[in-house]
Amino acid sequence: MRTVLREPAYAPPPETFIQGLGRGALDLLFEIGQATLLMAAGIAAMRYLVVRRSRDSAVRQLYITGVKSLPVVTVVAGFTGMILALQTGLELRKFSQEVNIGTAVMVSMLREMGPFMTGLILAASVGSSMGAQIGTMTISEEIAALEVMSIDPVRFLVMPRLVALAIMTPLLSFYSTVMGVLGGGLVGATQLGVSWTAYLDNATKYADNKDLYVGMLKALCFGLIIATIACHQGFATTKGAVGVGNATRMTVIVSFLVILIVGYFITRLFYV
Amino acid sequence: MIRFEKVTKSFGPQRVLDRVDVEINKGETFVIVGSSGMGKSVTLKHMIRLLTPDEGRIFVENDCISEANERDMVRIRDRFGVLFQNAALLAWLSVFENVALPLRERTAMTEEEIEVRVAECLDLVGLSAAGPKYPDEISGGMRKRAGLARAIVMKPEIILYDEPTSGLDPVISRSIDRLIDDMRVKLGVTSVVVTHDLHSALGIATRIAMIAGGHFVEISPPADFIRSSHPEVQEFLEAQYITRRGSWES
Numbered sequence: 001m002r003t004v005l006r007e008p009a010y011a012p013p014p015e016t017f018i019q020g021l022g023r024g025a026l027d028l029l030f031e032i033g034q035a036t037l038l039m040a041a042g043i044a045a046m047r048y049l050v051v052r053r054s055r056d057s058a059v060r061q062l063y064i065t066g067v068k069s070l071p072v073v074t075v076v077a078g079f080t081g082m083i084l085a086l087q088t089g090l091e092l093r094k095f096s097q098e099v100n101i102g103t104a105v106m107v108s109m110l111r112e113m114g115p116f117m118t119g120l121i122l123a124a125s126v127g128s129s130m131g132a133q134i135g136t137m138t139i140s141e142e143i144a145a146l147e148v149m150s151i152d153p154v155r156f157l158v159m160p161r162l163v164a165l166a167i168m169t170p171l172l173s174f175y176s177t178v179m180g181v182l183g184g185g186l187v188g189a190t191q192l193g194v195s196w197t198a199y200l201d202n203a204t205k206y207a208d209n210k211d212l213y214v215g216m217l218k219a220l221c222f223g224l225i226i227a228t229i230a231c232h233q234g235f236a237t238t239k240g241a242v243g244v245g246n247a248t249r250m251t252v253i254v255s256f257l258v259i260l261i262v263g264y265f266i267t268r269l270f271y272v
Numbered sequence: 273m274i275r276f277e278k279v280t281k282s283f284g285p286q287r288v289l290d291r292v293d294v295e296i297n298k299g300e301t302f303v304i305v306g307s308s309g310m311g312k313s314v315t316l317k318h319m320i321r322l323l324t325p326d327e328g329r330i331f332v333e334n335d336c337i338s339e340a341n342e343r344d345m346v347r348i349r350d351r352f353g354v355l356f357q358n359a360a361l362l363a364w365l366s367v368f369e370n371v372a373l374p375l376r377e378r379t380a381m382t383e384e385e386i387e388v389r390v391a392e393c394l395d396l397v398g399l400s401a402a403g404p405k406y407p408d409e410i411s412g413g414m415r416k417r418a419g420l421a422r423a424i425v426m427k428p429e430i431i432l433y434d435e436p437t438s439g440l441d442p443v444i445s446r447s448i449d450r451l452i453d454d455m456r457v458k459l460g461v462t463s464v465v466v467t468h469d470l471h472s473a474l475g476i477a478t479r480i481a482m483i484a485g486g487h488f489v490e491i492s493p494p495a496d497f498i499r500s501s502h503p504e505v506q507e508f509l510e511a512q513y514i515t516r517r518g519s520w521e522s
Contacts, residue, residue: 003342007323010284053376137362145360148320149374149426150346156377 002041004153004235005143031232038158038235039228045152045159054155061164065126066172073121073176080113081105081180085187089194098192102202105184106177110211111271114177116263118169119222123255127226130161131251134234135244143235153235161227169223170216177215214270221266222259229255273298273430273462274319279328279338281314288314290486291328301456301463303477305470305508310483312466313357316432319464320352321345332430353428353461357435359419361407367394367418368403374426393421396458397451413444420451424459431455433465437472449475470512474498482508 014020048054088104134157137143146153181203188194233247233254274296281289288311296302304312317323318330321337330338335348361370371390375381381389394400397417407415416436423431433452437445449472455461467473473480474494481491484504490497497505498514 005322008283012284140358141356141360142362144322145354145356148322148349148352148354149378150349151374151377 002037002152002154003147004038005138005147006236008238031236034236035228035232038154038232039162039224041154042158042162042228042231043224045155046163048155048159049163054159057156058160058163061160062168065122065164066168069122069125069168069172070175072125073118073172074179076117076121077109077114077176077179078183080117080176081109081183081185082187084108084113084180085184086191089188089192093192098188099194099198099202101184101188101192101194102181102199102204103206106181106203106207107211109177109180109184110207110215111267112215112263113180115169115173115215115219115222116259118173118176118219119226119259119263120256122165122169122172122223123226123229123259124252126165127230127251127255128248130227130230131233132244132248134231135237135247138235138237139240139243158227158231161231162224165223165227166220167223169226170219173215173219174212210270214266218263218266221262225258225262226255229258273333274464275331276315276318277329277331279318279325279330281311281318281323281325287486289318289325292486292488294481294488294491296462296464298462299456299460300478301452301465301476303465303467303473303480304483305468305473305480306483307468307508311486312468312483313434315483316434316464316466319430319432320349320354350426351429353423353426353431355416355419355423355431355433355436357438359407359415361415361418361422363407366404366406367399367410367421370407370418371403371421371425374422378426389425390421393425394418396424396454397421398447411444413440413448416440416448417451420455424455424461427459428461430462430464433463433467435467436465437467437469445469445472446475448472452476470508470514474514 011023014023049058084105085101089098089101092098092100134143143153146156185196185199185203188199189196230251233251237243237247239246276292276294279289279292280287292315304315306312314323318325318338319332321340325338328338329336332348332351335344337345337348340348361367362373365373368390371393372386375386375389390403391400394403397420399414399417399421402410402414402418407418410418436448436452440448452463452465453476456463465473465476474497477494479491479493480497481488482497482502482505483489490500490502490505492500498509500506
């Protein structure tokens with residue numbers, strides 16, 4: 001059983017700017033290490049999915065993550081596809097190439113916008129709520145109670161959330177791609193004079209299976225990142241209600257940053 | 273049963289425990305009193321290693337909990353039940369499910385056996401009818417009782433109580449005191465209670481320990497405690513209107 005609670009750490013204030021910078025860098029590395037270990041422990045705990053109670057808990061998280069996020073993903077993805085189609089369509093029209101908006105929307109949604117937007121939406125909605133919930137549990141001693149009862153918080157709390165986001169982020173990413181493409185088609189048909197048949201032909205003609213796989217891989221990584229950061233921030237919460245607010249805020253900020261950085265490196269790995 | 277050997281704990285520049293030596297005997301109700309911030313809860317948290325000492329060692333019988341590995345920790349912690357200050361019930365589980373949680377997660381008991389055991393515990397704390405309710409649907413006193421039911425459900429040898437009567441009215445506080453006493457009498461457990469409610473301490477303790485300045489300045493049975501000449505103890509007694517004769521001042 002992995003202990004997730006930390007004893008309060010105290011350090012004298014840094015005497016120089018360089019000392020402060022050095023300590024900041026060491027603290028950052030420590031937190032990255034802790035979060036990575038938490039993710040590894042959560043993934044290792046997935047073996048408990050054979051137990052019905054753990055499975056039920058994961059299903060509950062799947063519902064919270066997936067079904068409750070569906071309306072916002074639908075609206076954001078639909079309008080993103082519409083904006084993409086309109087912006088590229090207006091430019092392409094100058095060269096009578098507006099029929100190619102299908103490719104533009106499909107490739108951008110599959111490769112980048114689908115996973116990226118889904119990641120941001122889930123970080124802001126589901127991740128923040130997870131960070132706040134676990135943070136509240138930490139300051140109200142519920143996590144301490146679990147540890148004292150020798151109930152592993154990683155298996156009990158982290159693993160179901162990791163499973164839910166690892167499954168739901170790729171699924172929602174695919175769904176947001178479909179919604180984006182449909183939104184683009186709607187703009188093409190109503191604003192740019194591109195028929196649905198021509199639009200869909202063009203969209204599927206240049207889309208590659210690789211775009212789909214890489215997009216899904218990105219979404220999977222984003223899901224794991226969001227769940228890990230939310231739980232890590234939650235467990236590190238101190239200082240009451242203010243601390244819960246901080247944990248929530250930090251979950252969103254750190255998730256956004258890490259999603260951007262990891263997204264760039266995955267793109268570079270597969271397309272450069 | 274529980275032994276502190278020269279335990280020191282600091283938070284930054286503040287030394288909360290300073291080479292503390294204390295031994296808690298089997299079957300007794302050991303009450304730790306003291307002003308806020310003096311290290312009562314810190315002492316309690318060391319017993320279950322929610323905190324580890326900077327120096328010194330803590331033994332639970334022959335097991336050194338402060339240096340135990342993860343596997344031994346599970347075995348040692350199984351000897352404890354803990355009632356946290358705000359009961360620490362999980363908000364999304366009903367009272368019944370909260371009490372059943374350690375049995376479901378840690379034992380191979382069937383659902384029928386769990387129902388019987390949980391009903392026994394809820395009955396013992398007078399919450400038979402509150403099983404289906406959620407923590408936010410019951411009063412503070414009932415939450416403490418539910419927390420106590422969860423603490424005893426695994427039949428621990430030692431129960432730790434962190435401020436069991438804080439935030440409760442005097443009538444409910446005395447009913448919690450009676451429950452703590454019942455646990456000792458009916459279950460034969462060793463109890464360690466942290467409180468700054470001296471009325472409660474005098475009613476339930478077999479020994480009272482006063483902590484101040486990082487040390488236990490007085491450890492004695494209630495009758496001797498109120499006669500203590502230690503200035504810190506005297507100040508604490510007077511602050512709660514308790515005289516050396518044990519009667520209430522008007």
